[in-house]
Amino acid sequence: MERLWAPWRMGYIQRAIKSGGREACIFCQKYRESDDRRNLILVRGRRAFVVMNAFPYNSGHLMVAPVRHVGDLTALRRDELYELSELTRLCVELLNKAYNPSGYNIGMNLGRAAGAGIEDHLHVHVVPRWVGDTNFMPVIGGTKVLPELLDASYERIYSVLPEEVKRNLRTPERRADSGTR
Ligand SMILES: [Zn+2]
DSSP states (O other): OHHHHHHHHHSOOOOOEEETTEEEOHHHHHHHSSOTTTTTEEEEOSSEEEEEOSSOSSTTOEEEEESSOOOOGGGOOHHHHHHHHHHHHHHHHHHHHHTOOSEEEEEOOOSGGGTOSSOSSOOEEEEEEOTTGGGTHHHHHTSOOOHHHHHHHHHHHHTTSOHHHHHTOOOOOOOGGGSOO
């Protein structure tokens, strides 16, 4: 079990960030904002969404979170559970196409003691695995991941998104002064 759950115990996610003196939830903030590419959001559902882990354990490390700010698994409603599962399934489908990994670790950490980086907002980790990848894991586990690598990963997964999923993504509004020439 220890081995199975190790991937996201060592690679903590993103800390809650301070904004205006209070702790903001990174999941809620990203979902609220309108630049999905910058925020690494890949799928926007009604009840759940998919975002790339900015500190990935492996290439293509995705997270599925409910839209609602909830940290208690037992408090999830049926429609939220359904979409969380459906988007987890979609993650595997997308990653199969984009990366064709040899396996996956999928699961969630509930509570700080279990290694949750953000314990107030549930999220399912979807981590692609390759045979032998444990050999270089500790290296990237302790190293900062370059933004370029994240962008490349985003592009790679974005390119296999179904059109109807792409349509739901938010892009920053065009500046008013860039309209006419
Ligand atoms: Zn939240």
